Amino acid sequence: MKLLLVLPILLPLVTALVMLPFREHPGVQRGLALGASLAQAAVAVALLARVYAGGILTLQAGGWAAPFGITLVADLLSAVMVAATALIGLTTSIYSLGSIDRERERFFFHPLMQLLLVGINGAFLTGDLFNLYVWFEVMLISSFVLLALGGTPRQLEGSVKYVTINLLSSAIFLSAVGILYGVAGTLNMADLSARLPMIEQRNLLSVVAVLLLVTFGVKAAIFPLFFWLPASYHTPPVAVSAIFAGLLTKVGVYAIMRVFTTVFTGAESEAIFRILLWVAPLTMIVGVLGAAAQYDLRKLLSFHIVSQIGYMLFAIAIQSPLAIAGGLFYIVHNIVAKTSLFYISGIIREKSGAFQLKKIGGLYSTEPLLAALFLVSALALAGIPPLSGFWAKLMVIRAGLESGHYFVTAAALTVSLLTLFSMIKIWNEAFWKDDPGVVSATEEVHGNGRTALLYLPVVMLCGVILFFGLSFEPVYELSARAAAQLLDVGSYRNAVLRGGGL
Amino acid sequence: MTLLLALITGLFYAAGIYLILRRSLVKVIFGIMFLGHAANMLIFSTGRLTKGAPAFVPAGAQALVEPFADPLPQALILTAIVIGFGLQAFAIVLFRRSFEELGTDDVDAMRTTDCIEGGDA
Numbered sequence: 001m002k003l004l005l006v007l008p009i010l011l012p013l014v015t016a017l018v019m020l021p022f023r024e025h026p027g028v029q030r031g032l033a034l035g036a037s038l039a040q041a042a043v044a045v046a047l048l049a050r051v052y053a054g055g056i057l058t059l060q061a062g063g064w065a066a067p068f069g070i071t072l073v074a075d076l077l078s079a080v081m082v083a084a085t086a087l088i089g090l091t092t093s094i095y096s097l098g099s100i101d102r103e104r105e106r107f108f109f110h111p112l113m114q115l116l117l118v119g120i121n122g123a124f125l126t127g128d129l130f131n132l133y134v135w136f137e138v139m140l141i142s143s144f145v146l147l148a149l150g151g152t153p154r155q156l157e158g159s160v161k162y163v164t165i166n167l168l169s170s171a172i173f174l175s176a177v178g179i180l181y182g183v184a185g186t187l188n189m190a191d192l193s194a195r196l197p198m199i200e201q202r203n204l205l206s207v208v209a210v211l212l213l214v215t216f217g218v219k220a221a222i223f224p225l226f227f228w229l230p231a232s233y234h235t236p237p238v239a240v241s242a243i244f245a246g247l248l249t250k251v252g253v254y255a256i257m258r259v260f261t262t263v264f265t266g267a268e269s270e271a272i273f274r275i276l277l278w279v280a281p282l283t284m285i286v287g288v289l290g291a292a293a294q295y296d297l298r299k300l301l302s303f304h305i306v307s308q309i310g311y312m313l314f315a316i317a318i319q320s321p322l323a324i325a326g327g328l329f330y331i332v333h334n335i336v337a338k339t340s341l342f343y344i345s346g347i348i349r350e351k352s353g354a355f356q357l358k359k360i361g362g363l364y365s366t367e368p369l370l371a372a373l374f375l376v377s378a379l380a381l382a383g384i385p386p387l388s389g390f391w392a393k394l395m396v397i398r399a400g401l402e403s404g405h406y407f408v409t410a411a412a413l414t415v416s417l418l419t420l421f422s423m424i425k426i427w428n429e430a431f432w433k434d435d436p437g438v439v440s441a442t443e444e445v446h447g448n449g450r451t452a453l454l455y456l457p458v459v460m461l462c463g464v465i466l467f468f469g470l471s472f473e474p475v476y477e478l479s480a481r482a483a484a485q486l487l488d489v490g491s492y493r494n495a496v497l498r499g500g501g502l
Numbered sequence: 503m504t505l506l507l508a509l510i511t512g513l514f515y516a517a518g519i520y521l522i523l524r525r526s527l528v529k530v531i532f533g534i535m536f537l538g539h540a541a542n543m544l545i546f547s548t549g550r551l552t553k554g555a556p557a558f559v560p561a562g563a564q565a566l567v568e569p570f571a572d573p574l575p576q577a578l579i580l581t582a583i584v585i586g587f588g589l590q591a592f593a594i595v596l597f598r599r600s601f602e603e604l605g606t607d608d609v610d611a612m613r614t615t616d617c618i619e620g621g622d623a
Binding site: 133137148151152154161163167170174182185234235 | 547548575590
């Protein structure tokens with residue numbers, strides 16, 4: 001049973017290694033990528049079912065007892081995130097079959113994608129702060145190469161910005177980990193949460209808390225640390241943009257959630273939540289206003305990533321069980337809706353020849369299915385019932401009102417409206433107005449099979465959005481249990497420190 | 503000795519942050535390296551500095567006897583150095599390649615991906 005905990009990391013890692021010799025055989029690589037993603041999805045579902053039924057699952061690698069060995073932990077929060085990662089990994093591997101060119105495949109696109117998943121799953125499953133750093137680096141180095149792969153001038157320029165800011169944030173993370181070890185003598189999250197209340201050097205702990213907030217804040221693209229995101233996410237191929245947009249920032253949000261509820265429990269995390277209550281509305285507002293000015297489809301969507309992060313931060317900052325449940329569901333909903341919108345941007349580019357909204361139009365008459373799928377994803381993002389975003393926003397806003405944060409709640413509602421405005425702008429420009437005829441569609445060299453590969457992932461994700469929206473009861477149940485488990489730090493501590501070895 | 507290490511670590515942080523704020527990519531990469539080494543030395547100093555006291559448990563004892571330096575931070579640094587080396591090597595290649603493609607190493611000149619009319623891929 002414990003194997004389930006390692007498989008989300010091991011499976012993509014082994015797949016990536018097996019792929020390496022098949023550089024000149026893209027067919028083999030594609031088959032392996034698809035097979036591995038399917039297996040990954042099965043593993044993630046099994047893990048989620050196991051954790052839901054049997055409680056927190058832990059593994060001490062090598063049999064060393066908890067604070068000394070390498071700890072892997074799956075509570076419901078981690079398991080849900082791994083499941084979301086598996087879903088996006090699967091849809092992206094299908095999407096990339098239809099969209100990634102031969103040259104990128106020759107330069108190890110598929111293995112890199114698998115290694116990216118290794119890093120993301122590792123970050124979700126680790127129970128140790130230093131290992132979190134290591135998994136972040138695994139994720140980063142794969143994302144660096146995926147972003148730069150192809151080497152067009154725009155990609156390189158975006159990569160320079162992305163790489164520099166992320167290396168800076170890694171150095172900050174490492175410094176924070178160093179100081180924390182100096183103060184506490186351990187980096188195991190469960191052990192830290194038990195020891196930190198007894199430590200006398202509170203000011204050093206505050207320094208560590210703020211350094212960690214900055215590190216994770218850079219990854220999560222919170223205000224004012226988000227400028228790298230809209231400067232780089234629109235440069236690589238759509239499949240890469242989409243998986244970055246869906247997953248990478250959410251790893252940062254997950255880390256904030258985990259560290260400031262599980263590891264830091266006292267005055268330090270309360271101070272961080274007070275900061276977040278200011279940062280959250282600013283992130284929402286600046287992101288959505290940035291999006292309003294954009295006419296490049298993917299840049300517009302990139303600014304919306306930033307804006308949506310604000311809602312998750314707000315949920316984390318409130319800290320009531322309803323807010324955490326809402327925040328968790330918001331993360332999952334946003335992963336699905338945002339990735340779907342990025343996939344759609346790729347299909348729009350394929351069908352009309354440009355990402356620039358001013359140059360395209362008339363897709364409603366030529367691609368009615370695409371228009372319907374866009375509406376589902378876009379209205380979910382804006383929070384229109386009965387789609388997933390409505391429930392996510394309802395939970396967060398209700399929690400905000402119950403805890404008396406009226407100003408931030410008002411900001412959240414206003415930003416919702418502005419999000420709807422942005423989505424309508426895309427609808428009007430790309431679908432509704434007549435095609436201005438400036439650019440011609442890219443030649444369909446690959447025929448209809450290729451288009452189907454682009455549509456299939458979007459249909460899958462829209463199905464998930466509709467499922468979340470229409471049968472919300474079980475999803476709510478799951479989020480509420482995950483939140484209760486996350487807030488019950490004692491059970492996490494017990495599971496890790498008293499759990500058996502392999 | 504600890505004071506000296508603290509001063510050098512501080513100097514490395516200062517140099518790193520100064521260089522990373524420069525416009526030339528070559529200086530930026532040096533800044534990244536300085537920051538990486540500064541973080542490594544910070545971790546190193548948290549394990550205490552001892553001279554001639556290897557971290558072995560003596561025969562018959564159950565735990566290390568004072569004075570000893572905690573060996574774990576040193577193991578952490580090894581990992582961090584290896585990771586940092588890989589990332590810095592990648593960054594150097596990336597910066598060189600972007601210098602060739604974009605024809606400039608001036609960070610201020612790299613703003614096409616920030617503009618609203620950022621071209622079309």
